[in-house]
Every structure is written in structure tokens, then in C-alpha cells.
Amino acid sequence: MRYLPKSDFERREMLGACGVSQPEELFAHLPEAARLGRPLNLAPGISEYEIVQYFRDRAAENGNGFACFLGAGVYNHYRPVLVDTVVSRGEFLTSYTPYQAEIAQGTLTTIFEFQTMICQLTGMDVANASMYDGSTAVPEAAMMAVRATGKGRVLVARSVHPEYREVLLTYAKNQGMPVEEFGYDPETGTLDLEDLERKMDDFTAAVIVQTPNFFGIADQVKEAARIAHGRGALLVVVFTEAVSLGILEPPAEADIVAGELQSFAISPSYGGPYAGIIATREKYIRQMPGRLVGQSVDSRGNRAFCLTLATREQHIRREKATSNICTNQALIALMATVFMTVYGKQGLRELAEQNLAKAHYLAGKVKPRFSGPFFNEFVVKVGAVEDLNKQLLKKKIIGGLPLGRFYPELADSVLLCATEMTRRADMDVVADTILRAATPTEVTA
Amino acid sequence: MYPENFRYTKEHEWVAAVGDAGTIGITDHAQQELGDIVYVDLPKAGTHIEQGKSLGSVESVKAVSDVYSPVSGEVTEINQTLAEKPEILNSDPHGAAWLVKIKLSAPAELAGLMSAAEYEAYIGAEK
Amino acid sequence: MINKVRPHLSQNELLVFERSSPGKKAYQLPELDVPAVDAAEALGAANVRAEIEGFPEISEVEAIRHFTRLSTWNYAIDYGMYPLGSCTMKYNPRINEVVARTEALAWAHPYQPAALAQGSMAVMAQLEAALAEITGMDAVTLQPAAGAHGELTGILLIRALLEKRGNPRKKILIPDSAHGTNPATAAIAGYAVQNIPSSATGVLDVSALAQIVDKDVAALMVTNPNTLGVFEENIIQAAEILHKKGAMLYMDGANMNALVGIARPGDFGVDVMHLNLHKTFSTPHGGGGPGAGPVAVKKVLEPFLPAPRLKRTGKKWAWDYNRKRSIGRVKAYYGNFGVLVRALAYILAHGGPGLRNATVDAVLNAVYIRKRLEAYYDLPYSQANMHEVVFSDHRQAKLGVHTGDIAKRLIDYGFHPYTVSFPLIVHGALMIEPTETEGKHEIDQFIEAMISIAQEIETDPQLVKTAPHGTRTSRVDEVTAARKPVLRWKPA
Incomplete structure (x- = not known):
């Protein structure tokens, strides 16, 4: 196995130096009842290429290429x-x-x-x-x-x-x-x-x-x-x-x-x-x-x-x-x-200003539920939360976090986040979809 | 080395008492065992403490040691110098580096502690 | 003779704050595609801060040099053997780093709809299943962030079960050879700690245990193999004693690297245990973290596991929040997913047979070191050891040289020190864990270094007592650091 550096020759040499002929003897002192009398029921090892492929396959089962308006503690910022x-x-x-x-x-x-x-x-x-x-x-x-x-x-x-x-x-x-x-x-x-x-x-x-x-x-x-x-x-x-x-x-x-x-x-x-x-x-x-x-x-x-x-x-x-x-x-x-070093004194300020600008652009199109001053996320009352998010998913957009699970009194609301990574065009789609959903007759299946 | 007018505990604390006014510290042997002392944690004045119970702790870089009160009583004063200069516990444990002053509530407890000679014999045997 | 290393120049470097000068930048943001907003207007002037005083201002070139220069002041597994006992410093496969950065895994938001997170959930489910098979347990939670966090989770599970049975009980028994996290965990979980002395042979004393276990004892926390590297030969009897009195057996899995594929805690009576993925399963220590501390349990504890739990509905994975008897959350979201990916990659790379081979090599390395060094260093416990071996400085201390000095001298020979002065039951301990990562050449060099140091102590103890001599930083004054703490930079 590629992570184990010893050759069998070296193993034999070392076993010999320990006065042992078989590796199993190293474990002879373990009580019989405590020992696993069979191989682990796990597939044999695979190559690097297959490992990459395995995780690519799993990644393909996740959402790919969606614009995301989720924040709620985890934010979509650029990584230098x-x-x-x-x-x-x-x-x-x-x-x-x-x-x-x-x-x-x-x-x-x-x-x-x-x-x-x-x-x-x-x-x-x-x-x-x-x-x-x-x-x-x-x-x-x-x-x-x-x-x-x-x-x-x-x-x-x-x-x-x-x-x-x-x-x-x-x-x-x-x-x-x-x-x-x-x-x-x-x-x-x-x-x-x-x-x-x-x-x-x-x-x-x-x-x-x-x-x-x-x-x-x-x-x-x-x-x-x-x-x-x-x-x-x-x-x-x-x-x-x-x-x-x-x-x-x-x-x-x-x-x-x-x-x-x-x-x-x-x-x-x-x-x-x-x-x-x-x-x-x-x-x-x-x-x-x-x-x-x-x-x-x-x-x-x-x-x-x-x-x-x-x-x-x-x-x-x-x-x-x-x-x-x-x-x-x-x-x-x-x-x-x-x-913090890369962005530094000026950059962190500028980054924060961009977040502020993006979120306020989006908020300017839909009415935030609360009047308090917000940074890069805010609550919007949208009515049928799940319907809205389903519509957005069809447009390759992950909508805001439905708040009902955490705040029953806000079951009609979502928490929307915009960062420096959020594109204006996507915000326009989100705002548009919310505004349409607000008038139930206009919501089409 | 160990003042004659002090009484000593097996946990390496000393107490010097005149009437019901006592002063408590740790012994030279204790500071040697701990090594360079970096911090001393003491109770507030007014705290009532009981014999054998922890009244605070002294710390070296890699160890913490509880200080057990040799006698019962009320803490009347703590040694403020130790907050700034814990190192004096290494240089002068029986003098300037006293920990607290205490108003003894049961002076009879003193009789149960060791004399200097007894303490020296005790730490000799411990080694 | 020191032949593994020779000195080379290393760059000096100031702190980033001292390198800063006004107006320097290492970033460029894209042009804003929406109108700018006046911060004072949007947030209220009182909510807007002045500039961040002292924050870095350096260029990109200076930034990369800064961190690269600092990096060269570290020792690392990539440089050589890292024989820290109980820390399991093994090779960190780089493929793990690559797959953890797979775009749709690394950028998955924890709240994205389950339908868009099936791949992430499948990774977690597969890891849960693999860890259950490796430990012989029935269910696994991946939520805890590290070993000590897993311990806390495990003890809370025990408490929850005992509460349901009518009495949470009062104390946790912990052998005197245990890691410090064990008693600290028990205290946070609201239990009193009762230390139990090891037997003369350094293992659990079952007859003493039988005397101690009563209706106040909630559990025994045991590390197996223990911190001497010795398998607890009476573990099955210990479990029986505990179970008979309604108490549980918790196993600290820190030393699981000695057992994978050889013996399973679930088969020798353990009710609940944690694993350190950053030890046994090769995820990088990264200078102190991150880790992951999955907890594996027997069926009886499964209802109490932290919520949410993975659930299979039809062909889809879902999160089950409706867990009435759960101890609650121990962490936001689902666990250190990025660490879990790396651990699964490691398990996939080895496969079942490979994992067992790794264990065999790890134990072989430790036994080999013991055989070759026992003529030079005192071996306080003579039981067969597994993945690590503990010597004492008994012989060297007579010449005034202690384990800490020997450790520092080892640095001059090009090795990271072993674990110093632990376990506490060995006075002046030298705790050595080579792991399977070391080949014979590196191990032989290590052994030769240890022998050479033993000889130096006989001829020139002062040389060892003042080591290291070849490093860019010599012994650091830890006393001053603790007496007058300076914990942040301030402008002169």
C-alpha cells in the first residue's frame, strides 16, 4: 500500500530483530475473545484516480452551478x-x-x-x-x-x-x-x-x-x-x-x-x-x-x-x-x-462596503420585514416560502433560509443574504420572483 | 532554614500566629518542588476558610498546586505584592512572600501542626 | 554523530504588523455592479467604525514571503518522523486535500436543500458505516468537532441513558494514566471524577475495580490500549463488572491506531467511544487542528445521539430532526465535514486489508524501537506493547539529565521530540509512537539518535541539558511568558 513505506524484506528484518517470525505474533497477547477473527468488511483499497472519481461522483449528486442566497451563519465569500x-x-x-x-x-x-x-x-x-x-x-x-x-x-x-x-x-x-x-x-x-x-x-x-x-x-x-x-x-x-x-x-x-x-x-x-x-x-x-x-x-x-x-x-x-x-x-x-493579511485594513472595509451595497440593492426591491439597520442579510415576508424557493430552484437559484423551523412566528419569511459574490442579475431574478409570489393570482405552477 | 516560631503542615504550608492573628505561607521545600512560580491565586479578604481546605493555589509553568489552609479563620489581608511579583515566592517564601493574614477562629488547631524540627524530619523522610 | 540534518540558513521575518506600511494592498475587488451605499446612512453613523487600528497593510509579494518564511521555522511530518506518543502523527495523504476541495463539496452550504446535498450526505453515511464496522459498534455520529468534544458527547449520552433508567448517577471513574481531557470532560458533563490507580503492571486492576463500582458510578473512561501502549487485558471482565452494576464502559479511542482491523471495541464490551480522525485516520493536525471526533455507540445509546441524524427515505438521504430523546446538538450543522471527507478518502485508499496492514506496521515499528532501545533506557513496565512504548529517564536522571532535555537534544538530531512526562504514572516518561508512516531507515536513524544521546549523557551531560543547539530559536523563556503575559502585538 502506497502509504506504507516498508518492503516485505524490511518487515521480515524488523520482525526478526523483535524475535518474531509472523506479524500475528505481535498481537498474541490480546485476549482471544477481544480479537476480530475475520477481515474487516470493507472493500479493498483503491487508487488515487478512483478516489478522485468517487468524490467527483458524490459532488455531482449535490447541487451544482446554483446561485445561493443562504447566509444564516455561513457566508459565501471569495477565498483569495x-x-x-x-x-x-x-x-x-x-x-x-x-x-x-x-x-x-x-x-x-x-x-x-x-x-x-x-x-x-x-x-x-x-x-x-x-x-x-x-x-x-x-x-x-x-x-x-x-x-x-x-x-x-x-x-x-x-x-x-x-x-x-x-x-x-x-x-x-x-x-x-x-x-x-x-x-x-x-x-x-x-x-x-x-x-x-x-x-x-x-x-x-x-x-x-x-x-x-x-x-x-x-x-x-x-x-x-x-x-x-x-x-x-x-x-x-x-x-x-x-x-x-x-x-x-x-x-x-x-x-x-x-x-x-x-x-x-x-x-x-x-x-x-x-x-x-x-x-x-x-x-x-x-x-x-x-x-x-x-x-x-x-x-x-x-x-x-x-x-x-x-x-x-x-x-x-x-x-x-x-x-x-x-x-x-x-x-x-x-x-x-x-x-486578514491579504485584505488588510483597506480591503476588509471595502469588502464590507460591497456586501452592504449588494444586500441593500436587493432589499431596495423587496421590503425587509424588520426596520433595524442590516449588514448583508435581512428577513423578507414572502408568504408561501416553500413555493417561492421551488420556483427559484428552477431558475438555478437557492433562495433564502425558510425561518419557520427556528421561528414559528416567521414561518412566512425567509432570510436572504447577499455578499460580494452575489450577482446583480441573480438578485433581480430573486426580487422579481418574490414580488410575483406576493400576488397569489400571479403565481403560476 | 525553617523558622522555629512557625507551625507546618504535611502539605507544606506554614502558619505564624500571635494570639489569634496568623500569617500563612508555603514552605521553602514547596517552592523548590514547584520550580519557578508564575502565578498565585488568593481568596478575597473576608473569606472564611477551614483548616485543611484549599485557600488558593500557586502555579508554575506546567503545574498547579492547591494551598491548604493550616488553620481555620477569616482572611483579613492578602499579599498584594504577589500579583505583580510571584517570583518572590521562590526567593523569600518564609518572609516577604507570605500569602494571607488570617484571624484564627480555633487557635487550638496550631497544636496539631508540626514544629520546625518535626517538619524538617518529615521532608527528610519524604525524600 | 548527527547525520540526518545539517544547518541551513533561514530567513528572518518581522510580524506582519511591523511589515505594514500605509496604502499597501494585497487584494483587488471586482467593480461593484450595484450602486454604492453610504454606510452611515444604511447602518446609522453610531454603528460605523473608524479604521481598524494596526490591521495589516502589505503587498501580495510580501504576504506570501511572510508566511513562507514563517513556515520554514516549523518542523513537520513532511520533514521526518514525529514520534509523539498518543498523538499518532502519521503521513497526511495529499489526495485527501485535493478531494476535500472538490467544488460542489467544499462550497455546499449546510442549509442548502437536502435534494441538493445528497452527495455530501452520502459521504457522511458511508463514513458512518465504515467507522461502525471498524469499531464493531452499532451507530455513529459525526457531529463532534474533535476528540475532547466526542468525549463530552459520549458522556452526555451515558448520562441521558442513565437518566432514562431513573438515575444519572454521580461519578466517572478514570485511571491515573488517562489523558487530561477525560477528567475535564467528566466535570463539564456534571460528574465527579474518581481517579483509580493502575495495577503494578500498569493496567486496570479488576479486583480493585469490582470493589469501587457501585450505584454512584456512571461509567469508567478507559483508553485502550492505554497510554503505556499496553492492551487492557482485562477489558472484557471490566466491562462485565460495570454492566452488572448498571454502569457503562467508555473508551477513549485516541490509541485506535493499534487496533484497526485487529480488535474492535464493540466486541470487547465497550458501550460508547470516540475516534480522533486526525490521529487514526490521517487528517492533518495543521499545527493544532482541525480535528473530528465521531462517537460510536451500541444500540441502546442510539436514541440519544445528537440531532439531526442521517435518515434514508426511499432513495434519498434526509436529516431527521425529530429525535425526542436526543441529548441535543453539540455543534452547529452536522460536523467537520471537510475533515470527514479526508478520513473517508484515507479509508478508501487503504481498504479493509490495507487498514489492518497499517496497524501491523505501526505496532511493529513500536515493538522494534522498544527492542533496540531497552538496553539504553529504563522500561518501567514490561508488558508487551502495541503502537507506542514508554521509557523513563530513570538512568539518565541520575546524571542530572531529564526527559525534557533528551527531547530537546533529539531536535538537534533532526527529529521532533517524543511526548514528554506523560503518562503521569511514569516518572520522567519518554512516550514514543512511531506510527506506520516510518520506514526502517527513518526508524533506525531515530534509534541511533536516541542511543547517541544516551552516550552523550554519560560523557557530556551539559551538552544535552542546554539543547537544542542547532535550531534558529533556542530554549524559550516560558517563565517570563507566563509571569508577564504578552498575548498580542502593540505598536512600540
């Missing part, structure tokens, strides 16, 4: 070629977690740059080296707030990504961490601050909000911070659309920012792998989950980086660790780092 060029280098791709600093300065330096860029983007003091994704960063942020405040309850906005909230509930259930939701304003789509105020109590450790929220709206972070801080809770701000940070005010009032970087050159890939982040204020460093890279010097006095503050982590503190996370998303975080 430099990203794959860099992450394809064996030195990044095939290296381990950088515990041996002397021969891992490449990875350590890029993580230090990553941490810095995340701080610059979010207005926080420190950021970790990545979490699995945005959805798991949310419960980690909640648990962090519980440790930092000594309180136990969590209030989460209904306008936070619904699947993120589901993940939060899974984690919270067994921790004695009650989670309660508060609503959004049906007119503006922004936080229902009165509902938040009503549900706040002195036992609340964290208030979790998202901006832009699940409906694409730049939400009221400052007001949420005032309410949370007024009762001694921390404010956790979530983001799923990182490109928005190129133009939107950073959530500087947050105590913890938990976000998803998929927008930064990470292909949608049917849901992962992506990269999450946790960023926070300096005073909460020791409550943070995940790896951190710090700056130091080597014994010759040269600047050098190393993993640091590791006593928070599971391999040292075991059951008292801040999290059980070990493997993170280093290579994906590197993709984001390259993306």
Missing part, C-alpha cells in the same frame, strides 16, 4: 488563492500543536498574529488561539462568565443563531446553568430590551446577544451592556458574519466576544471545519478556555513565542480546567490570518 497556497505548505499542514517552541515558531508566530488581529477587530484585549466554531464558543463563553462572576444563570437573545442556542442548552443542561431566552422587537428585529430588563436578576452571570443578529441586523450592544452590567452580569457578544467587523463598530462594551470566522476564507464545506474565537478583557484571561500564545525571548535573547498560561488547560488542571478543549482549529485560524 494565497490562503490555500499558505495552508498547503507541509510545514503548516503536517505539524502538531506547537508545544516544542524551538521548532514551531512558524505556527506560534502566526497564532500570535491571529490573536492580535482578533483583538484589533473586536476591540478586546486578548483573544485565544481558536475554538471549534462559533456555536461551541457560546457555551464556553457562558461557562467563563459563570466562573468570572460566581453566578449561574444565562440569558440569551432569541436573535442569537438558533443552532448556537441549541448547543448552549446541551452544555448547560448538566451544569446547573439555567438558560432563559429573551425576545426581539417584532418591528425592528433588534433586542427587546424591556423583555431583557424584566428577566434580568442578580443571579444572572451572562447576557448573550449577537450582532449582526440572526436577522442580519446591527443590534443594540451598548444598551444590552448597560442592562447586563447594571445587575453585575457579563455581556457576551456573538458574531457569525466576521466581514461585518470591517465596517461595524466593534463590540467594545462586551466582556466576552464569541465569534465565528467562517467568512474569512473558510469554505462552507457543508458545515465545517470552521474556526471560533473567544476574546475578552485582560482581567478575565485566567478564566479563558483554549490555547494562548505569548511573547517571550529565547536563551540567546531573540524574540520567540510559546504556548502560555497552560495551567488553565485540561492537560494540567484536569477536572478543574477551564474547558476540556484540546485540539482546536489552528489551520483554519491560519486561513483566517492569511485572509
